[in-house]
Amino acid sequence: MSDSVKSKKPANTAFKQQRLKAWQPILTPKTVLPTFFLVGAIFVPLGIGLYIASEKVKELMFDYTDCQSGGTPSAPITNWSWNAANKTCTIDFKVDEAFNPPVFMYYRLTNFYQNHRRYVKSFDAEQLKGSQTTPSGKGLDLCDPLKTPPQGTTVRINGQDVAVSPNAQYYPCGLIANSMFSDEISNLTSISAAQPSGGTYVDYTFTENGISWPSDKDRFKQSTWLDKPDDELLRTLIPPPFWAEAWPEKYAHGYTRDTIPNINTWERFQVWMRTAALPTFRKLWGRNENTALMPGVWRITIRDTFGVQKFGGRKAIVLSTVSLLGGKNPFLGSAYIAVGVISWILGLVFLFRHMIKPRKLGDHTYLSWNQPQQNAGAAPQRMPEVGGERSSLMHR
Structure with missing residues (x-):
C-alpha cells in the first residue's frame, strides 16, 4: 500500500466511547419531599391567579342555528324572526352588564373539522401571494378537487356569456377558501341601552381592521392577473362554487373587475384561512377598541347563508372582552391548581409513609x-x- 493511501482509524472520542460526563440524581426523601411541596407552592397560587384573570373576562354567547327553522330561542336571546325573502335572521338579545373596551365579536362553529389532512393542504401558496399560476403548475394540484372549473363553464362579460379560458382556475382555489364562513353579521343596534352620559346608542360598530395576525399580511397579496385586460382576467379567475351560491348577487356569473376580492386587505378571509386545530372553534369577526357595550337589549341582523346542517354542526355569536392572558379560559387555571394540589397530596402521603x-x-x-x-x-x-x-x- 502506498504512503498516499492510508487507513484512517476513527478517533476514540468520549462521545463515541460513551464516556461523556453525566449526572444522575439520587432520589432520597430529603430531596423528593421538598420538591413535591415546592411544586405545589408554585402551581397553586399561579393557578389561582390564572383562574381569577379568566373569570374577569366577560363573555356572552348565543346560538342562532335554529332561527331559520323557527325554533325557540334561548337566553340571552329575547326574540328572533326569520325573513325568508332575503334570508336574514333578526335577533334581540340582552346584555346584563357593561363590556369595557376592547370588545370582540366571534363566530363559533361546532363539528367542523378544519384539521382534516386533505382540507389543511388544499390551497396554493403562490396563488395567494398574487402569482399568475396556471393549471399545469404543481401548486394548483393541491387544490383538487377545486382546482379548475368543469368543462362548459361560462362567465358573463359585458352582458354576454363566454367560455372560460384554458388557464381558468378557481380564485382562491381549494377547499379552505371554498368553505369560507359566509354569514354576514351586522353591527349592533340599541333597543334599550343607555350611554353613561344618559344618551341612547344608535349603533355599536365592529371593524375588521386588525383582526388577523400581522404575519398573514405576507401570505396574501392582490393577484397580478389584475394587470391583464378584462377579457383575459374575467375568463381566467373564477369564483369558488360555494361563493357563487352564498353570494349570487356578486359571483353567480363570475367576477367583475370590481368584485374580485383583494385578499391582501380582506382580513376576515385571512382569519378563515388560518385553520383551527379542533372541530369546535371560534374565529374573530370584528373588534371595537373605543366604546363600552352597555347593559340593555340589543339587535343584530344576520344574513344566513352558511348551512351547518350538512355536517351536523351548530353556529353561534360570541361577544367577549379580554384580559392580559387573552380570552376566557378557566381550564388553564384549573389545571395548574389541580397539579399543585396533587403534588401536595403526594408529598403528604410520602412524608407520612417515611415517618411511620x-x-x-x-x-x-x-x-x-x-x-x-x-x-x-x-x-x-x-x-x-x-x-x-x-x-x-x-x-x-
Whole structure:
C-alpha cells in the first residue's frame, strides 16, 4: 500500500466511547419531599391567579342555528324572526352588564373539522401571494378537487356569456377558501341601552381592521392577473362554487373587475384561512377598541347563508372582552391548581409513609440476591467458559 493511501482509524472520542460526563440524581426523601411541596407552592397560587384573570373576562354567547327553522330561542336571546325573502335572521338579545373596551365579536362553529389532512393542504401558496399560476403548475394540484372549473363553464362579460379560458382556475382555489364562513353579521343596534352620559346608542360598530395576525399580511397579496385586460382576467379567475351560491348577487356569473376580492386587505378571509386545530372553534369577526357595550337589549341582523346542517354542526355569536392572558379560559387555571394540589397530596402521603416506616438508605438487604424467598429452590447456573477456563458458579 502506498504512503498516499492510508487507513484512517476513527478517533476514540468520549462521545463515541460513551464516556461523556453525566449526572444522575439520587432520589432520597430529603430531596423528593421538598420538591413535591415546592411544586405545589408554585402551581397553586399561579393557578389561582390564572383562574381569577379568566373569570374577569366577560363573555356572552348565543346560538342562532335554529332561527331559520323557527325554533325557540334561548337566553340571552329575547326574540328572533326569520325573513325568508332575503334570508336574514333578526335577533334581540340582552346584555346584563357593561363590556369595557376592547370588545370582540366571534363566530363559533361546532363539528367542523378544519384539521382534516386533505382540507389543511388544499390551497396554493403562490396563488395567494398574487402569482399568475396556471393549471399545469404543481401548486394548483393541491387544490383538487377545486382546482379548475368543469368543462362548459361560462362567465358573463359585458352582458354576454363566454367560455372560460384554458388557464381558468378557481380564485382562491381549494377547499379552505371554498368553505369560507359566509354569514354576514351586522353591527349592533340599541333597543334599550343607555350611554353613561344618559344618551341612547344608535349603533355599536365592529371593524375588521386588525383582526388577523400581522404575519398573514405576507401570505396574501392582490393577484397580478389584475394587470391583464378584462377579457383575459374575467375568463381566467373564477369564483369558488360555494361563493357563487352564498353570494349570487356578486359571483353567480363570475367576477367583475370590481368584485374580485383583494385578499391582501380582506382580513376576515385571512382569519378563515388560518385553520383551527379542533372541530369546535371560534374565529374573530370584528373588534371595537373605543366604546363600552352597555347593559340593555340589543339587535343584530344576520344574513344566513352558511348551512351547518350538512355536517351536523351548530353556529353561534360570541361577544367577549379580554384580559392580559387573552380570552376566557378557566381550564388553564384549573389545571395548574389541580397539579399543585396533587403534588401536595403526594408529598403528604410520602412524608407520612417515611415517618411511620422509614427506610435505611444504602441497605444491602433489599438487594434481590439477599431475599431468601426469591432464592429458595434456585439452582446454580454455570457460567460459560472464557479463555479455556471455567468460571465459578454463581447464584441469582
